[in-house]
Amino acid sequence: MDEQSSSTLDAEAAVNRNGDTTDDFDNRNGNTKILRRMDTVPDIKRDTSGITTQYIATGIVNLGAFAAGVCVAWSSSALPLLTTGPLEPPSPTRDVIAVENSTPSILNPHSKLALTEAEASWVASLLCLGALWGAGPAGLISEYFGRKKTLLYLALPLVVSWILVASSPNVYGLYVGRFVGGMALGAFSVGIPPYIEDIAEKQILPTLANFYHVHFSCGVLFGYVIGLVENTSWLTVLCASVPTAFFIAFIFLPESPAYLMSQGKYHQALAALRYFRGIDNDIDSEIKQLKERIRNSAKIKVTFKELFGTRSNVKALIVSFGLMVFQQMSGIYPVLFYAKTIFEKFAISLNPPSAAIILGFCLVSSTYFSTMLLKVVRRRVLLMVSFAAMAVNLSCLGIYYHLKASNLSPSSTWVPLFTLCLFVSFYASGVGPIPWLMLREIFPPHMTRRATALTAGFHWFLAFGVTKLYQNLVDMVKPGWTLWAFAITCIIGIIFVYFFVPETKDRTLQEIQDEFEGIHKKRKHRHVIEVESVSEA
Incomplete structure (x- = not known):
């Protein structure tokens, strides 16, 4: 008799957990519960509304913005170590003199470099020129190949750019490295906001959207702090660690639910949205809205013209x-x-x-x-x-x-x-x-x-x-x-x-x-x- 009663209680508990016939289930899916959770600090161990997950995911994807800020701050920390002083015309004997007056080593190949201020200005500004070429196609690429894949693979050219900067024996290697890094920077500035818009709830979207600017500023601060090293090679290695950390962390996050839905991958989109919303949210209505939005966007083909x-x-x-x-x-x-x-x-x-x-x-x-x-x-x-x-x-x-x-x-x-x-x-x-x-x-x-x-x-x-x-x-x-x-x-x-x-x-x-x-x-x-x-x- 006791076994029957306990099994009955277990069955009722299962219905209460999985069914939709109890008031407790309705309360878990109600807006009151969600809004109450939003007014408190999310607890990563107990929060099941998805708020914590959205904050963490936004912080991870904005490591790309952090890396962009580091690229900007590198000029302030590194160029004074490489610049000779007042603007002077290029001389074929300048590098020879720099080698004779320096102690080059494997850890600091830049000891052979002595840039003029004109060359240093090119090294700094080519980052922005590369960003110009990276920002344009990034949005189109993410629409065809996916938000996650586009952002994830942007870490690779950024790491390559730091390798070029760290190992370059002349100024032209710095030019190429900064330009390639700039392309990744510009693509990040266009590719990160759509991913955040796809995973964030409307109530917290304005807050999460500003994470890009906060992380960019933190990257600038980080670049200034590591400038205390005053060694260009070690400085570049520390800068390269940021996109590496971004790649390792971001690879575990799912693809954008909106992109998966646009590709007809309904079950994957459902799983991704469930990941970002938690078990407390009823995502059926959001799935319907997502389908309607994608259907309307397919009808309206927007061009730059x-x-x-x-x-x-x-x-x-x-x-x-x-x-x-x-x-x-x-x-x-x-x-x-x-x-x-x-x-x-x-x-x-x-x-x-x-x-x-x-x-x-x-x-x-x-x-x-x-x-x-x-x-x-x-x-x-x-x-x-x-x-x-x-x-x-x-x-x-x-x-x-x-x-x-x-x-x-x-x-x-x-x-x-x-x-x-x-x-x-x-x-x-x-x-x-x-x-x-x-x-x-x-x-x-x-x-x-x-x-x-x-x-x-x-x-x-x-x-x-x-x-x-x-x-x-x-x-x-x-x-x-x-x-x-x-x-x-x-x-x-x-x-x-x-x-x-x-x-x-x-x-x-x-x-x-x-x-x-x-x-x-x-x-x-x-x-x-x-x-x-x-x-x-």
């Missing part, structure tokens, strides 16, 4: 391109690429490697802070305040340089470090993430990825131009006037935002596109005569 088909899309492109122009012309990449060199020129009171680490820490903390700031502050206000603060700090640094050149200021102060820390902090709080965030808010969903690829390519083209021309500007008009030029660009950016950029926070896509089309809702007017007649009665 169609981005210019309507007035609203053209204006959206003008806004996105304009924001990228003023974002890059503010001088952020020259500051990140040449941080150590800038601190050496301004003769700060702190040693340049340590100052660069402080700069990287300010970039990371401000990028993380922007995640919360974007939830409460309007986009236009944050952009204008960010541009204004950046202009003020660049102007102060330009004035300091002129005073220093006239011997009217102390030789070693904290002013350059303080102003540049504020500059990157305000950049990371507004001008940095908002142009990328707006791409999802001003374009229709079926055009977002094409618009992102086009805008990302334009972004890296501008980054290449500004980074390459920075050294030429410094040589022609000195750092002070170069900083003033960046400050004036930020002021023009304020004007552009005020007149051309719409507010997107808490607004629907239809409202934003109506504004682009020049359609405004008519305000309701009171009929004064009727009101007066009613009051008299």
Whole structure:
């Protein structure tokens, strides 16, 4: 009798676990349960809603963004060790002299190199030129070969690029290595956001989407920290460890459910979505929405030409391109690429490697802070305040340089470090993430990825131009006037935002596109005569 009763209880428990006839099962699948879990810190051991899995998966895939940040910071740490000094014409005897005055070793083949500042500027900027060529086709490749495969195999050219940089006997090997690494960097910038959009729930998508900028900033900080090694070969080996770790960690994650569904792999898509949602979520409705979305996207074939088909899309492109122009012309990449060199020129009171680490820490903390700031502050206000603060700090640094050149200021102060820390902090709080965030808010969903690829390519083209021309500007008009030029660009950016950029926070896509089309809702007017007649009665 006891055995029968225990088996009955076990059967009822099994029904309660697997069936859908109990209230407890409904509560587990209800929205109340999900929202309550989202308000708490996920517990990896007990959480079954998938929130923890989505956070961990987003952190792993954004190791690619971390690797991109390391690529940017490498220039600041390594180029001062390889550069001879002032701009000088190339000489066939330069490498011979460098070999005679150095002690080359297997661990440091770069002891044979002595780059001019012109060559160093090419080594730095070719990363952005490579990113231009990598960003364009990355979106199309991921649609045909899969999000995971595309991102996973990007680690290979990045490792190859670091091998070329570490073992290059001449400057041309550095050129090729940086260009190849840049192609992977640009592809990461286009390929990572779609994967996150496919695996994230709508409620946490804005937070997870900002992980890219946070990880990129952390990569910059990591590159500045390992710059304390002051050995280019070991520095490059440490940089190569990041894409290696990304490959090992990312290989265990499943493919994007949306891509699997688009390829007709229904059961694999179901398993992948279940992996990211956990057992607490009922994924049937999401599967239906996913099928409908893929069916609609198959009917609507979006090409780059169609981005210019309507007035609203053209204006959206003008806004996105304009924001990228003023974002890059503010001088952020020259500051990140040449941080150590800038601190050496301004003769700060702190040693340049340590100052660069402080700069990287300010970039990371401000990028993380922007995640919360974007939830409460309007986009236009944050952009204008960010541009204004950046202009003020660049102007102060330009004035300091002129005073220093006239011997009217102390030789070693904290002013350059303080102003540049504020500059990157305000950049990371507004001008940095908002142009990328707006791409999802001003374009229709079926055009977002094409618009992102086009805008990302334009972004890296501008980054290449500004980074390459920075050294030429410094040589022609000195750092002070170069900083003033960046400050004036930020002021023009304020004007552009005020007149051309719409507010997107808490607004629907239809409202934003109506504004682009020049359609405004008519305000309701009171009929004064009727009101007066009613009051008299």
